[in-house]
Amino acid sequence: MSHAAELDAYWMPFTANRQFKQAPRLIAKAAGMHFWTPEGREILDGIAGLWCVNAGHARPRIVQAIQAQAAELDFAPPFNMGHPLAFTLADRLAQIAPAGLDRVFFTNSGSESVETALKMALAYHRLRGEGQRTRLIGRECGYHGVNFGGISVGGMVANRKMFGSLLAGVDHIRHTHDPERNAYSRGQPAHGAELAEDLERLIALHDASTIAAVIVEPVAGSTGVLIPPLGYLQRLREICNRHGILLIFDEVISGFGRTGAPFAAQRFGVTPDLMTVAKGLTNGCVPMGAVLASRALHDTFMTGPEHAIEFFHGYTYSGHPLACAAALGTLDTYAEEGLLTRGAALEPVWTEALHSLRGLPHVIDIRTIGLVAGIELAPRPGEPTRRAFDAFMDCWQQGVLVRTTGDTIALSPPLIIEERHIAQLVEAIGTALRRLA
Known part of the structure; x- marks a missing residue:
């Protein structure tokens, strides 16, 4: 989509529509652990689409x-x-x-x-x-x-x-x-x-x-x-x-x-x-x-x-x-x-990786269970939710998709995630946190 007017008709759900349409974040393709933008940029999916793509994308069966x-x-x-x-x-x-x-x-x-x-x-x-x-x-x-x-x-x-x-x-x-x-x-x-x-x-x-x-x-x-x-x-x-x-x-x-x-x-x-x-x-x-x-x-x-x-x-x-x-x-x-129980096997690795972010700027709590995590940030004075949203945008630019709710970064990756993906996810979040105001 090259023209801003092409975006006008769609009233997007749970989205800051005006902000989005000034700089759209579009997804054109998906497979396995990844999305791709229309320009071909690869995005690691850290949230299973929206808590739903538990088996990964475009699974043949x-x-x-x-x-x-x-x-x-x-x-x-x-x-x-x-x-x-x-x-x-x-x-x-x-x-x-x-x-x-x-x-x-x-x-x-x-x-x-x-x-x-x-x-x-x-x-x-x-x-x-x-x-x-x-x-x-x-x-x-x-x-x-x-x-x-x-x-x-x-x-x-x-x-x-x-x-x-x-x-x-x-x-x-x-x-x-x-x-x-x-x-x-x-x-x-x-x-x-x-x-x-x-x-x-x-x-x-x-x-x-x-x-x-x-x-x-x-x-x-x-x-x-x-x-x-x-x-x-x-x-x-x-x-x-x-x-x-x-x-x-x-x-x-x-x-x-x-x-x-x-x-x-x-x-x-x-x-x-x-x-x-x-x-x-x-x-x-x-x-x-x-x-x-x-x-x-x-x-x-x-x-x-x-x-x-x-x-x-x-x-x-x-x-x-x-x-x-x-x-x-x-x-x-x-x-x-074996995906319905795979989270139990990966949970120790997931837990250690996510809790390694403890002590980084603005982090006030980290919560993990199975293959889900919440990283709670101290809100920016006078701008609730903005700090987490800025982290979301930074991760997107790094090629990693996370989700925010309030001032918490929420993660729920596809259950096919590998240790290398966990490392990439945590590294991107850590980089974003270090750059946050």
């Missing part, structure tokens, strides 16, 4: 599966009809999911998965004769997509403040970020399990009989890679069990090998009642999400006349044939290359 499916069955109506791949994929997902989460509802994104899970939770209680359980509990510093339910239970102020009062009957437990006690943690922080007790505070305020569900990210990605303290998720599970509250894990970012296990629920040994996934489900190739539900929750809906719809919810593109083909090709690639 996935590409071929999409191409073949487009020629065979381009679309099948998902309401009152089905196609074989959707059933095959649901079964494959159930096989790698945490034990007990073996019923799968397909969506098109993480945002839609969250909306679906919240509706399932509300409907489940009503079907059980507890229709007064309408309150939803999120967490400060949580990100659950951008639809109204997701931003209501989410806890990122910039995502909420422009859009009115949002959903009624939503409250939030406090976040777990505690740099005074947990700075430079490797893996799960030692301190903070007691923060789960904040749910008891909301139960005392609202009464448990009014609360339908609690939704949290096992690892909060978009707010700077916030890792749960040891024992925190277990305690949250215990409180929910005690009070009949459903626990929802949002694993849109943490799923499909990111933490060194297929899902973070397995890494941490805590099974929710509902789990949302997307991103790595299709390796980012075709939009798709899903909600994994416990059999007990699913079976609660399977009542009434057999010809009647049990759950009045769904999408035109639920279980789309191309998305299913991409997902099956992705799961095959994960299985053949």
Whole structure:
């Protein structure tokens, strides 16, 4: 694109549009660990596209599966009809999911998965004769997509403040970020399990009989890679069990090998009642999400006349044939290359490399688990987020793509990353940090 006017029509998501269009950062090709610009400059992908290209770019099995499916069955109506791949994929997902989460509802994104899970939770209680359980509990510093339910239970102020009062009957437990006690943690922080007790505070305020569900990210990605303290998720599970509250894990970012296990629920040994996934489900190739539900929750809906719809919810593109083909090709690639657990093997190398940045200018915390990391920088006085953005731009010029959220540099590379790529990534970030004002 050579003319600025060619950029005008596209209103870009989560982007400083005016800044971008003055100096566009365009990507024209991708393969393996890399992107290429239209001019042919190679860019190391340090963020798996957007937390989603877990198997690396342009993987043959996935590409071929999409191409073949487009020629065979381009679309099948998902309401009152089905196609074989959707059933095959649901079964494959159930096989790698945490034990007990073996019923799968397909969506098109993480945002839609969250909306679906919240509706399932509300409907489940009503079907059980507890229709007064309408309150939803999120967490400060949580990100659950951008639809109204997701931003209501989410806890990122910039995502909420422009859009009115949002959903009624939503409250939030406090976040777990505690740099005074947990700075430079490797893996799960030692301190903070007691923060789960904040749910008891909301139960005392609202009464448990009014609360339908609690939704949290096992690892909060978009707010700077916030890792749960040891024992925190277990305690949250215990409180929910005690009070009949459903626990929802949002694993849109943490799923499909990111933490060194297929899902973070397995890494941490805590099974929710509902789990949302997307991103790595299709390796980012075709939009798709899903909600994994416990059999007990699913079976609660399977009542009434057999010809009647049990759950009045769904999408035109639920279980789309191309998305299913991409997902099956992705799961095959994960299985053949051991990618869903590769992060555990590489975690020591990743951890040492990232924590070597400790002591560089402006670094105030580094957080790592699996193949994900957050490098928190001291904000520039009067210019929050600018210091991290400048580091992002410096890395881009060096041929490395990172992501920033607030004043944190967030990393989540493809799971095929090699030690030489880790070294290149860390070197670029270190160079950028030394040059920052």
